[in-house]
Amino acid sequence: MTLPTRLELSMPDWFDDLEPTLPEVVADLEERMRVVIDLSRRNFEAGTGGPFSAGVFERESGRVVALGVNRVVPSNCSCAHAEFMAISLAQRALGRWDLGGDDGPAHQFVVNWRPCTMCFGSVLWSGVVDLVIAGDGPELEELTGFDEGPIHPDWRGQLAARGIALTEGVLRDEAVAVFRAFGESDALVYNGRGGGRR
Amino acid sequence: MTLPTRLELSMPDWFDDLEPTLPEVVADLEERMRVVIDLSRRNFEAGTGGPFSAGVFERESGRVVALGVNRVVPSNCSCAHAEFMAISLAQRALGRWDLGGDDGPAHQFVVNWRPCTMCFGSVLWSGVVDLVIAGDGPELEELTGFDEGPIHPDWRGQLAARGIALTEGVLRDEAVAVFRAFGESDALVYNGRGGGRR
Structure with missing residues (x-):
């Protein structure tokens, strides 16, 4: 073999x-x-993945370290969510598995919605000190049909317990507009068990 | 740039x-x-990652599709847990992002402990129909020092809701023995924010 x-x-x-x-x-x-939101729209419009994107920035300077988009279907990889791509590309660029620590700049993670249950975990392990999301709530699942999975009920407290600041509601309407456009398209929705649907 | x-x-x-x-x-x-457990021991003893491993098998035939081990530190990638490696390698080998679906054999995922909060999500999105774990509970965190994150309180029900069967307690003592050996070694423990410790 x-x-x-x-x-x-x-x-x-x-x-x-x-x-x-x-x-x-x-x-x-x-x-x-x-x-970040601009990338989420470009990605599904180009047929290169779902309407999700994420960016790692130096928190203070705003330097762009890495940007990621969802690559599940084109890559044959159900783990290739936007958050995974952005975190892993940033860590590769910096040559470190920890985007935190005292020997480098603090990093901020900007995502176009609350991460799914898998990606929420990836945020915890990434080393970022700051999570910024456009929003959370049922709009994503309702408009797109994606299953976001069972996030922990106290997800905000779990971030805080690990020293990760949270900012919510940044350009919420713009993020939702992309989900709505996706939902009105004929793009594929993959939800694990059951396979690609539509 | x-x-x-x-x-x-x-x-x-x-x-x-x-x-x-x-x-x-x-x-x-x-x-x-x-x-799987044998790989978890080899991996930390060789200094090539944490004491975690996972395997994707054809459920009925037992054919080995892919095996993965933790590669976080050597790969500079905090997402490179054993589950991510095994699922992604299996999907790559099969040329599909969904290990389920009606047009292929059912796949079973065998892991040397209950997956962390990130990897629990990756199981949901992988398409496997069967999760087999050596155990769950505080032994992993207590013996190794790793943070496993906030898994959903009803994680068993969340698997069942998505049609994923769960088998627990397979070679539990053998799995714990590896965690104990790891904890008694001088291997690095990385827990996201705060960086590598020990």
Whole structure:
């Protein structure tokens, strides 16, 4: 037998063209979210994954460290959510498995909705000290059909217990507009058991 | 700027040597767990990651589809838990993002303890129909020092709601023995915020 031993995951081709046009530093928090939400729309419109995106920024300077989009279907990888891509790309770029610690800048994680149950865990382990979300609540599942999974009832307290600050409601309407557009499209919705639907 | 766009993750070098000696098919459930637990011990003893491992098997035939071990520290990737590696490698090998569905064999996921909060979510999205764990409870955290995160209080019900069967307590003592050996070693424990400890 020859078991698989190597994985490769990548951002979509269109990101290579977009990347030189993106700002290197984004000082304003709403502008950071705007960059992220723009990617969420581009991703599903291009057919390169679900309408989800995330960014790792240096909290103080606003330097963009890494951006990620959902890559599940094109990559044949159900773990390749936007949060996974952004965190892992940032850690690779910095050569460290911990985006926190006392020997480097504090990192902020900006996501276009509350992470799913898997990605909520990935935030805890990433080392970021700051989570910024456009919102939480049923709109995502209702508008898109995605299952977000069973997040812990005290998820806010669990972040706080690990020293991770939370900012909610940044450009909420803009994030919801992308979910609505996705829901009105004919894009695939994958929810684990049961396989791709629509 | 040049943002990172590609990720590569791989199994440890020692796995390449071990792989030809592994069985292609493991019919017995305890033997499947034994293969997994053996990898968890090899991994931390070789200094190639934490004492965690997971395997994707065809549920009926016992064919080994993919095996994974924790690769967080060597890969600079806090998401590279054993479950992520095994699921993603299996999906890559099969060329599908869904290990379930009606057009292929049912897959069983065998893990050397209850998955952490992140990896619990990854099980839900993987498409496996069967989760087998050596155990759950405080032994892992107490013996190793790892934070397993806030799993949902009704995690068993959440699996059942998605059609994922659960088998617990398979070779529990053997799994705990590895955690104890890890805890008595001088291996690194990484817990996200706060960085590597010990």
